[in-house]
Amino acid sequence: MACARMVKHLGLPLLLLLLALAAECNSMSPPEKPDKLGCRSPDKETFFCWWTPGSDGGLPTVHHLYYKTEGQENMRQCPDYHKAGSNSCFFSKTSIWVEYTVIVEASNALGNTSSDPLTFDLMNIVKPFAPENVTVVVNIEDSPHLTIQWHTPSNIDTKSGWVTLKNQLRVKPDKSKIWKNYASETQTHFTIYSIDLGVVYMVEVRCAIDNSWSEWSNTTFVKVPNFSRKDNSFWIMVFSLCLIPLLVAMIILILKRKTVKKYILPPVPSPKIRGVDVQLLKSGQSEDVINAMLLNQRFPVMIPWKDQKEDYLIVSDKETSYLPLEKKKIFILPLAMTLDSEVQSKETSEVDHFPKDSESSSEESSDKTESSQLLTKCSSANVLNDEKANQLKGVTEKIFQPFGISGYVDIPRHEHMQEADYSRVNEVNGDNILIMKKENVPHTLDTQGQEGSVPDNYSMVKEVNSDNMVFLEKHSESVNASFKAKGYIDWVNQKPKNLHMTGHSEMGVCPQLVGCEYVDTVPPPAVI
Amino acid sequence: SNKILFLFSETVCLSVVLLLSVVCLGVSSQPITDSQRLFSIAVNRVTHLHLLAQRLFSDFESSLQTEEQRQLNKVFLQDFCNSDYIISPIDKHETQRSSVLKLLSISYRLVESWEFPSRSLSGGSSLRNQISPRLSELKTGILLLIRANQDEAENYPDSDALQHAPYGNYYQSLGGNESLRQTYELLACFKKDMHKVETYLTVAKCRLSPEANCTL
Numbered sequence: 001m002a003c004a005r006m007v008k009h010l011g012l013p014l015l016l017l018l019l020a021l022a023a024e025c026n027s028m029s030p031p032e033k034p035d036k037l038g039c040r041s042p043d044k045e046t047f048f049c050w051w052t053p054g055s056d057g058g059l060p061t062v063h064h065l066y067y068k069t070e071g072q073e074n075m076r077q078c079p080d081y082h083k084a085g086s087n088s089c090f091f092s093k094t095s096i097w098v099e100y101t102v103i104v105e106a107s108n109a110l111g112n113t114s115s116d117p118l119t120f121d122l123m124n125i126v127k128p129f130a131p132e133n134v135t136v137v138v139n140i141e142d143s144p145h146l147t148i149q150w151h152t153p154s155n156i157d158t159k160s161g162w163v164t165l166k167n168q169l170r171v172k173p174d175k176s177k178i179w180k181n182y183a184s185e186t187q188t189h190f191t192i193y194s195i196d197l198g199v200v201y202m203v204e205v206r207c208a209i210d211n212s213w214s215e216w217s218n219t220t221f222v223k224v225p226n227f228s229r230k231d232n233s234f235w236i237m238v239f240s241l242c243l244i245p246l247l248v249a250m251i252i253l254i255l256k257r258k259t260v261k262k263y264i265l266p267p268v269p270s271p272k273i274r275g276v277d278v279q280l281l282k283s284g285q286s287e288d289v290i291n292a293m294l295l296n297q298r299f300p301v302m303i304p305w306k307d308q309k310e311d312y313l314i315v316s317d318k319e320t321s322y323l324p325l326e327k328k329k330i331f332i333l334p335l336a337m338t339l340d341s342e343v344q345s346k347e348t349s350e351v352d353h354f355p356k357d358s359e360s361s362s363e364e365s366s367d368k369t370e371s372s373q374l375l376t377k378c379s380s381a382n383v384l385n386d387e388k389a390n391q392l393k394g395v396t397e398k399i400f401q402p403f404g405i406s407g408y409v410d411i412p413r414h415e416h417m418q419e420a421d422y423s424r425v426n427e428v429n430g431d432n433i434l435i436m437k438k439e440n441v442p443h444t445l446d447t448q449g450q451e452g453s454v455p456d457n458y459s460m461v462k463e464v465n466s467d468n469m470v471f472l473e474k475h476s477e478s479v480n481a482s483f484k485a486k487g488y489i490d491w492v493n494q495k496p497k498n499l500h501m502t503g504h505s506e507m508g509v510c511p512q513l514v515g516c517e518y519v520d521t522v523p524p525p526a527v528i
Numbered sequence: 529s530n531k532i533l534f535l536f537s538e539t540v541c542l543s544v545v546l547l548l549s550v551v552c553l554g555v556s557s558q559p560i561t562d563s564q565r566l567f568s569i570a571v572n573r574v575t576h577l578h579l580l581a582q583r584l585f586s587d588f589e590s591s592l593q594t595e596e597q598r599q600l601n602k603v604f605l606q607d608f609c610n611s612d613y614i615i616s617p618i619d620k621h622e623t624q625r626s627s628v629l630k631l632l633s634i635s636y637r638l639v640e641s642w643e644f645p646s647r648s649l650s651g652g653s654s655l656r657n658q659i660s661p662r663l664s665e666l667k668t669g670i671l672l673l674i675r676a677n678q679d680e681a682e683n684y685p686d687s688d689a690l691q692h693a694p695y696g697n698y699y700q701s702l703g704g705n706e707s708l709r710q711t712y713e714l715l716a717c718f719k720k721d722m723h724k725v726e727t728y729l730t731v732a733k734c735r736l737s738p739e740a741n742c743t744l
Contacts, residue, residue, distance in 0.1 A: 044620075045619075045620055093619075095618040096618055096619060096620075097616075097618055097720060097724060098618055121720070123720065123723050160620075160624060160731060161730040161731045161733060161735070162620050162623070162624075162727070162730075162731060164730060210578075210726075211582060
């Protein structure tokens with residue numbers, strides 16, 4: 001009986017001890033606190049939170065999420081544990097610009113464990129999902145380009161303006177390491193033109209709400225085809241076909257280049273003189289040239305000069321003798337027909353021509369037979385040597401002496417002109433002064449009876465006093481003293497006029513004393 | 529000649545009528561396009577400001593150590609922004625239920641609340657120096673929009689919307705030694721408010737645009 005009692009007393013604590021031992025061997029514990037809390041709002045309206053549970057302590061563990069907003073006192077439990085997946089909580093009704101505090105609690109049979117609280121504002125946890133349905137189309141018709149299209153993630157309210165989306169895409173060739181980014185503001189399509197042929201491209205798209213970017217979308221691969229060889233050969237054929245006619249045209253041009261040249265660049269006409277051959281001129285036969293030129297030319301009609309009726313005296317400076325006052329005819333040719341010395345040497349034929357021409361035109365043909373010719377040039381006068389000129393009848397030779405006088409001497413013809421009589425010359429004083437002999441010559445002073453008339457000769461001149469005073473010689477009784485007294489005064493008075501005149505024209509007035517002008521300029525000679 | 533005269537007068541009349549109609553159309557369409565244009569400008573400006581705020585904040589955060597970041601996060605829980613007293617919609621439905629004018633006035637107040645504190649943001653970088661002038665520009669733009677939309681709207685009490693309590697620099701009243709915390713708060717609040725204004729203005733703009741799809 002006592003043994004049974006002992007077993008009863010000992011059994012219970014033993015049992016408990018056994019149980020306790022059994023429990024310790026299993027290591028059950030309250031759960032570890034949940035870790036890595038996170039929350040995210042994909043659309044600025046709803047958000048969801050997630051956590052990573054710790055070990056459950058060997059017992060079935062249950063997790064609870066509690067949250068509270070700024071103004072609230074009590075924690076509230078998560079409204080939806082399933083929508084966002086396991087270990088998550090989805091919030092459909094939210095507030096923005098308010099602080100949220102979220103705690104996750106794990107509980108099992110042995111106890112509860114809470115996580116660290118998480119505080120956030122909805123605006124800070126906004127992060128959209130990546131764009132959907134990204135399609136890439138390759139187009140190589142006009143110029144190769146890629147057309148990329150996508151859809152915005154679902155449930156985002158852009159219509160009311162609550163959310164403003166921005167888009168971005170990036171492209172890279174398969175083998176390259178560098179992405180090329182393109183921005184597309186609110187559009188959901190984009191075109192890229194700078195692509196190469198025969199390359200595989202990778203395309204990715206992402207979007208952002210309030211500068212918070214989503215992840216990149218799944219990569220889309222696309223291959224840009226090459227040009228087909230068939231197309232290439234077609235173009236080569238076309239090109240070669242076009243070349244053949246070009247080559248043919250070139251060959252024709254080269255073969256017929258002369259005619260082409262003639263056609264394109266016609267020869268320019270050059271000036272020609274009728275009857276004159278250019279080649280002749282070039283050869284240098286001036287005789288023929290002259291023939292050609294003169295024969296074919298029409299000389300202008302020679303109009304007889306008004307002055308041709310006068311005789312021209314040829315004056316030479318070197319000869320001391322004076323020219324016989326013969327009627328000379330001087331031809332003055334028109335200036336156009338001046339000839340060079342070279343030409344003048346062949347004047348025989350030329351001169352023959354002249355009379356012919358002048359005969360035909362001038363009236364005074366009769367005078368030409370005993371005429372000398374005076375040829376004048378513009379700059380200098382060619383004066384014929386008069387002695388030789390006398391011999392000239394049908395001129396053959398001419399001697400041209402440069403004279404220095406540019407012009408001709410115009411001598412008036414005097415019918416009554418007498419030949420100079422030098423018989424009574426007594427003495428020659430100087431160049432021009434002839435001193436006459438004293439002679440019993442009946443004075444030829446015609447003017448004796450006339451008052452105021454001038455004596456023509458100076459035979460009575462005794463002395464010349466100054467310019468105007470001439471003392472007549474004391475003559476024989478025939479001389480009237482009164483005349484002497486009176487006449488000379490008149491004579492003297494009238495003298496000045498005549499004196500001045502003599503220089504020019506009154507050469508024939510004083511045949512004995514040629515060069516009347518000496519009275520003006522030369523000191524009075526001593527008159528015997 | 530009679531016929532010619534008649535034709536001439538007819539053409540003159542026709543051209544005058546055409547001209548008048550064009551002018552009338554132009555005049556009538558003016559307010560709509562004006563408002564749209566102003567909205568576009570305002571949205572552009574606030575988007576840029578928001579971008580600036582984000583950049584400033586991220587730069588600041590990256591300069592901190594992770595431990596400090598966590599600490600500051602905790603701190604931020606307890607403190608509030610200056611603009612918290614301004615009651616504004618805090619979800620999409622509430623925003624959509626609000627009128628354009630209400631959204632505009634709230635945006636105006638928010639921007640105005642940053643006029644003084646933004647001066648403490650300036651200095652250091654060119655980025656920071658841009659903030660204050662841009663804020664004043666935005667304020668002016670929103671005011672114009674309010675005036676443009678006020679005619680057709682209901683009798684929204686002006687005084688209520690634009691009255692504000694004069695406040696100094698809220699952020700400077702805090703403890704001086706915790707400069708890091710101050711800066712963190714300043715930047716975080718600024719970022720938040722800019723995001724608010726951007727959202728409100730975008731919704732209001734879309735509400736007024738004739739097309740259904742506002743994203744364009």
